[in-house]
Amino acid sequence: MQPLGVHHVSINVSDPARSLVFYTGVLGARVRDDRPDFSIGGAWLDMGSTQVHLIEASVPPAQGQHFALLLDDLDAVVDELRAKGIEVDDPKVVGPDRQTFVHDPDGNAIELHQIGTAGRS
Incomplete structure (x- = not known):
C-alpha cells in the first residue's frame, strides 16, 4: 500500500451548528456542499487540501x-x-x-x- 495522502479526518461533536461556527469563523474552514443526507447531523469542511468531517455523536474523552x-x-x-x-x-x-x-x-x-x-x- 502507498497512500497518496490524508483525504479527511472525522471529529465527533455534540452540536454541529455550534461547531460549524467555530470551525468556519475561528479556524477558517470552508463548508462543502457535497455531503450526502446521512441520518445524523454534521458537516463536511475543507481545510487546505484535507477535509474535516464533523459528525454529531458522543465526544470521546481526551486521550491525546x-x-x-x-x-x-x-x-x-x-x-x-x-x-x-x-x-x-x-x-x-x-x-x-x-x-x-x-x-x-x-x-x-x-x-x-x-x-x-x-x-x-
Whole structure:
C-alpha cells in the first residue's frame, strides 16, 4: 500500500451548528456542499487540501487524539485567535518546528503547527 495522502479526518461533536461556527469563523474552514443526507447531523469542511468531517455523536474523552493544521505564521494565528477571545497557549519548540493547541467547543484538540521555525520567538 502507498497512500497518496490524508483525504479527511472525522471529529465527533455534540452540536454541529455550534461547531460549524467555530470551525468556519475561528479556524477558517470552508463548508462543502457535497455531503450526502446521512441520518445524523454534521458537516463536511475543507481545510487546505484535507477535509474535516464533523459528525454529531458522543465526544470521546481526551486521550491525546488530535489533528494538526499546518500554518505559515503561527505567531500571527495565535494573535488572531486571542483577539477573538480564544484561549491558546504560547507556541512551544518541538524539534525544528513550533506548535500549540486550541480546543473546539467540545474540547477536541487541534494542533497549530509551523514547520522549521524553532529559532523564532
